[in-house]
Amino acid sequence: EIVLTQSPGTLSLSSGERATLSCRASQSVSSNYLAWYQQKPGQAPRLLIYGASSRATGIPDRVSGSGSGTDFTLTISRLEPEDSAVYFCQQYGNSPWTFGQGTKVEIK
Amino acid sequence: QVQMVESGGGVVQPGRSLRLSCAASGFTFSNFGMHWVRQAPGKGLEWVAVLSYDGSNDYYGDSVKGRFTISRDNSKNTLYLQMNNLRVEDTAVYYCARDLGSTTSHSPLGYWGQGTLVTVSS
Numbered sequence: 001e002i003v004l005t006q007s008p009g010t011l012s013l014s015s016g017e018r019a020t021l022s023c024r025a026s027q028s029v030s031s032n033y034l035a036w037y038q039q040k041p042g043q044a045p046r047l048l049i050y051g052a053s054s055r056a057t058g059i060p061d062r063v064s065g066s067g068s069g070t071d072f073t074l075t076i077s078r079l080e081p082e083d084s085a086v087y088f089c090q091q092y093g094n095s096p097w098t099f100g101q102g103t104k105v106e107i108k
Numbered sequence: 109q110v111q112m113v114e115s116g117g118g119v120v121q122p123g124r125s126l127r128l129s130c131a132a133s134g135f136t137f138s139n140f141g142m143h144w145v146r147q148a149p150g151k152g153l154e155w156v157a158v159l160s161y162d163g164s165n166d167y168y169g170d171s172v173k174g175r176f177t178i179s180r181d182n183s184k185n186t187l188y189l190q191m192n193n194l195r196v197e198d199t200a201v202y203y204c205a206r207d208l209g210s211t212t213s214h215s216p217l218g219y220w221g222q223g224t225l226v227t228v229s230s
Contacts, residue, residue, distance in 0.1 A: 001170070035216035037153075044203055044220035045145075045153065056208070056218065088153055092216055095167040097143075097155040 002027055002091050004100035012106040019076040021103045023089035028069045030093030036065055036074045039102075040085045048087075049074060081107050110134040110219045112187075112204050117224030120194055130187040130204030130221060138162070138182040141207040143217060144189045146200035146226075156202070157189065161211050172198075194228045201225050 003026040011019055023034070032052040037045040047056040049065035052072055062077045076083055084107045089100040116128040130142070144156040157168045157178040166178050177190040187204050201223040208218030 031214070033214050033216075037217075039153075044222055045217075046220070047208065047216055047218050050208060050216040050218075086152075090153075090155075090216065092214055095158075096169045097158065099153040099155060102152045 001096055002029065002094055002098050004089050004091060004098055006087075006089060006100035006103045008103060009101075010104045010106065012108055013079055014108045015079055015081060017079050019074075019079055019083070019105055021074040021076075021087055021105075023067075023072040023074070023100050025070040025072070025091060029072075029091045032068050033091060033093035034065075034067070034072050035090045035092060037088045037090065038083075038085045039088065045088065076105070079105075079107060083107065110206065112206065112219065112221035114202060114204055114221045114224035117202065117226045119227045119229060121230050122194060122196055122228055124194055125190070125192045126194060126226060128189040128191070128202055128204075128224060128226070130189075132185045132187065132204075132206070135206070136210075137180075137185040139210040141212070141215060142178075142180060142187045143205045143207070144176075144178060144187075145203045145205055145217070145220075146198075147203070147223075148197075148200045151200075154200070159187070160213070161207075165213075191226070194226075196228050199226060199228045 036049040039045040159178045203223045205217040206219040207215035209215040
């Protein structure tokens with residue numbers, strides 16, 4: 001099983017700042033099958049990024065993904081209040097599919 | 109538009125069974141792999157199971173293997189999760205989710221239902 005470790009646990013930033021979230025895999029993620037999801041309280045998760053760097057439909061270009069192999073990054077430039085949420089990474093290259101434990105982004 | 113509506117959640121005693129349903133609409137159900145993902149109260153996401161678009165391949169997380177069975181009825185556009193021998197630690201919101209891409213074995217979860225709560229308690 002591929003274990004995904006996200007850091008930091010919580011990120012507290014001001015509107016307009018840049019958020020950098022990390023996701024590290026215990027072994028190489030096949031074909032960079034790595035996705036990022038956003039979840040707000042009381043809501044289902046929403047797909048942001050797939051294939052490590054492709055934005056899902058409707059996701060603004062201030063949200064970007066990068067990385068390969070075992071190290072991946074989600075960057076949100078110019079944070080807005082609506083970005084306050086928990087962000088999860090997930091690998092879908094090998095069964096069992098696995099999620100990271102999440103990073104909470106707080107907007108000061 | 110793509111929509112999934114889960115049902116069948118509730119309170120159940122340890123050791124008992126429960127079957128969840130996920131009614132899908134707005135897309136050609138038989139073309140997409142479908143998943144169950146759960147989230148314990150205040151915790152992160154845990155992938156539970158996946159069933160291929162044609163029902164020929166299924167995979168499970170280690171914590172539910174041998175107890176849960178995923179199935180689908182493409183004629184009814186419905187996904188199921190049969191949960192047997194339930195444990196307290198199975199308490200969670202259960203989401204059904206659709207693969208983003210069709211007829212593929214590697215796809216992120218592009219669409220999610222709103223979830224149904226399962227509480228296992230004596």
